[in-house]
Amino acid sequence: MSTESRKTLHKGANTTLAHGPYDPYSLHGFVNPPVVHASTVLFEDTARLRDRASSQYTYGLRGTPTTTALEEALDQLEGSAGTILVPSGLAAVTVPLLAFLSAGDHCLVVDSVYSPTRQFCNGTLRRMGVSVDYFDPHVGASIAELMRPETKVVFLESPGSNTFEMMDVAAVCEAAHAGGAVTMIDNTWATPLFFRPLEHGVDLSIHALTKYPGGHSDVMMGSVSATAETYKRLRATQLQLGINAAPDDTYLVLRGLKTMGVRLARHQASALELAEWLAGRPEVAEVLHPALPSFPGHALWKRQFSGSSGLFGFVLEGSLARANAFLDALELFGLGYSWGGHESLAVPVDLSDRTIATGPQSAGDGKGTLIRLQIGLEDVVDLRDDMETGFRAAAAV
Numbered sequence: 001m002s003t004e005s006r007k008t009l010h011k012g013a014n015t016t017l018a019h020g021p022y023d024p025y026s027l028h029g030f031v032n033p034p035v036v037h038a039s040t041v042l043f044e045d046t047a048r049l050r051d052r053a054s055s056q057y058t059y060g061l062r063g064t065p066t067t068t069a070l071e072e073a074l075d076q077l078e079g080s081a082g083t084i085l086v087p088s089g090l091a092a093v094t095v096p097l098l099a100f101l102s103a104g105d106h107c108l109v110v111d112s113v114y115s116p117t118r119q120f121c122n123g124t125l126r127r128m129g130v131s132v133d134y135f136d137p138h139v140g141a142s143i144a145e146l147m148r149p150e151t152k153v154v155f156l157e158s159p160g161s162n163t164f165e166m167m168d169v170a171a172v173c174e175a176a177h178a179g180g181a182v183t184m185i186d187n188t189w190a191t192p193l194f195f196r197p198l199e200h201g202v203d204l205s206i207h208a209l210t211k212y213p214g215g216h217s218d219v220m221m222g223s224v225s226a227t228a229e230t231y232k233r234l235r236a237t238q239l240q241l242g243i244n245a246a247p248d249d250t251y252l253v254l255r256g257l258k259t260m261g262v263r264l265a266r267h268q269a270s271a272l273e274l275a276e277w278l279a280g281r282p283e284v285a286e287v288l289h290p291a292l293p294s295f296p297g298h299a300l301w302k303r304q305f306s307g308s309s310g311l312f313g314f315v316l317e318g319s320l321a322r323a324n325a326f327l328d329a330l331e332l333f334g335l336g337y338s339w340g341g342h343e344s345l346a347v348p349v350d351l352s353d354r355t356i357a358t359g360p361q362s363a364g365d366g367k368g369t370l371i372r373l374q375i376g377l378e379d380v381v382d383l384r385d386d387m388e389t390g391f392r393a394a395a396a397v
């Protein structure tokens with residue numbers, strides 16, 4: 001099958017992941033793409049050297065067959081015109097912001113954004129002379145009222161980091177475009193299997209590939225997938241900044257992608273089962289999971305998303321000491337600031353940098369502690385037993 005026909009395959013998600021756009025027959029039939037370690041690329045003669053714009057590869061930084069394989073796989077999943085790779089999910093946030101903002105511009109950012117994104121906006125962007133305002137994730141079409149003539153970027157994340165507020169993505173994007181802004185979304189929670197932002201009017205879809213695409217807690221990488229109108233400027237900025245993804249890391253993500261569908265199905269089912277179980281526990285004030293009908297953003301999730309991943313939160317009633325006892329008693333759940341890998345994790349959530357109170361009302365002031373859970377690939381019964389032990393330890397405080 002030709003490379004062109006592979007790129008346009010429209011089959012089920014797992015078929016797409018298993019086969020991808022990479023053409024094994026482009027390299028002797030080996031089923032996986034090569035890991036190309038490269039700086040120098042040789043040209044056969046001066047004519048080709050001078051006319052390098054017509055060569056696909058010219059220098060290691062500018063891409064290799066390995067990075068192309070991952071970029072094309074992500075384009076296929078996101079329905080994007082082009083994808084760039086960067087060395088972390090956070091770089092996948094900062095590079096597009098740098099690409100589309102200049103001194104004097106205004107940027108609107110959802111208040112439930114990943115905390116390091118906020119730090120970049122408050123730090124580097126403001127230092128550059130960009131003004132930044134945060135908006136309520138439930139803003140919908142009334143984002144129009146916050147737009148200024150100089151608003152150049154509207155940055156979304158849905159669900160929100162740690163608190164899982166759902167946004168009406170199409171309504172925000174329509175109003176942002178009407179005001180002349182470019183829209184970006186951190187789509188890490190859903191992966192392109194559960195949400196395809198470009199179909200909802202988003203211009204740039206951002207992923208921490210570190211999470212579900214890598215899937216094994218052993219690699220850091222990010223990607224930005226863009227529309228035809230925004231891709232050129234995004235790619236130019238990536239190359240001007242001099243960053244790309246390393247070949248071995250790229251290969252790890254390509255390898256992770258092959259099983260992302262089956263892993264996500266498992267993360268989804270286990271997380272839902274445990275979220276429902278937690279909702280029935282007397283120690284739990286609230287469960288924050290978009291796929292639970294009791295969650296305030298459930299209708300928005302249902303209308304826009306086709307699934308839910310393994311990350312959600314719950315509020316454990318009582319003092320911080322009780323929450324610490326719960327967390328310290330866990331044996332299977334590790335205490336660690338990541339997610340999307342094979343192993344379950346738990347962290348207490350700090351919401352002190354939020355400017356708009358859209359998080360759980362039952363957390364804080366000694367009422368309760370918001371705990372974020374990443375549900376891994378373990379057996380649900382063992383994870384439940386682990387949390388039972390945690391609840392017993394909390395009760396003993």
Ligand SMILES: Cc1ncc(COP(=O)(O)O)c(C=O)c1O
Nearest residue numbers: 088089090114186188208210221
């Ligand atoms: C929603 C979200 N976006 C981006 C990132 C950043 O990814 P990375 O850790 O690869 O920089 C994270 C990391 O936790 C995240 O949770």
